Amino acid sequence: MDKKTSECQVIVVTSGKGGVGKTTTVANVSTALARMGYRVVVMDLDIGLKKLDLILGLENRVIYDIVQVIEGECTLRQALVKDKRFPELYLLPAAQTRNKDEITPEQVKQLCDQMRPEFDFVFIDCPAGIEQGFRNAIAAADRALVVTNPEVSAVRDADRIIGMLESAGFQDIKLIVNRIRPDMVRHGDMLSIEDLLEHLCIDLIGVVPEDKSVVVSTNRGEPIILNNRSTAALAFNNIARRITGEQVEFPTFEEDSFWNRLKGLGRNLFSTR
Secondary structure (H helix, E strand, C coil): CCCCCCCCEEEEEECCCCCCCHHHHHHHHHHHHHHCCCCEEEEECCCCCCCHHHHCCCHHHCCCCHHHHHCCCCCHHHHCEECCCCCCEEEECCCCCCCHHHCCHHHHHHHHHHHCCCCCEEEEECCCCCCHHHHHHHCCCCEEEEEECCCHHHHHHHHHHHHHHHHCCCCCEEEEEEEECHHHHHCCCCCCHHHHHHHHCCEEEEEEECCCHHHHHHHHCCCHHHCCCCHHHHHHHHHHHHHCCCCCCCCCCCCCCHHHHHHHCCCCCCCCC
C-alpha cells in the first residue's frame, strides 16, 4: 500500500521515568495507525533492555537488530520485522547484548532518513533516563510525546524531560497521561489532568485510564487496541486519531484537591527548567 502522507513524521516517545507505560503506548498507538492504513515503523532504542518486540508479540521473528544494521552486518530491510497481523506495521528491534553507547545520534538520523520515503510515521521508543540513549532517541525526531503517570515522581521527571526537549529545539511536544483513575481524581487522591497541564505547560494529546486488561494483553503479545471492550484501547485509538490531525474530545474528570493539599504542606515537587 502507498503512503497516505506526503511527509513522514518521526515521533519520539519519552518519559524520563521508567515504568510509566511508554513502550505500551508506542506499541498500541503505532498499531492503531497501521490499522488505519498508515505505513508505520517502530524503532526500539532501548539497547540492552529491549521489550517492544515482546509487547508486539514479534520476539520469535527477530533475526537482526538495529546495531547490526548500523555496523553493516545486514541491511535495514533485512532487519525490519513485518507484523503479519497488521501489514502496514514494521519493527526495527533493539540489540539485547549491546549498550546504548554503541550507536550515535548521527547514526539514528541516518536510519530515519532511510525510512522517511517509505513510511508515514516512524515511532522511536526512547529508553528511560537522560543519558546517551535519550540523546540518540531525540536526534532525528520531528515531534515528541511525553508519557507520565499522575503521580508526583513521574510528573517531576516528565517536567525535566520537557525542559530538555525544549532546550534541544523541539516545538511540538505533547502530553500523554497514562494509568489515570477517575475515582481517585474525584476523591482528591490523585493529580488531576488540570494539575498536570498547569505544571507541565504542554498540550494534551491523550488520557489513558487504568485498565487491568493491559497487563493481560502485554503478557500475550497482543496490542490492547484489539480488545473492543477496553477503555485503554479506546484511549490509544483516540491518540492515534489526534496524531493524524483529527479533532477528538477528551474525557473530563472533576477537579480535585490533591494538588491544593500538597501546596498547603509547602512541598516543592517540580524543578525549574
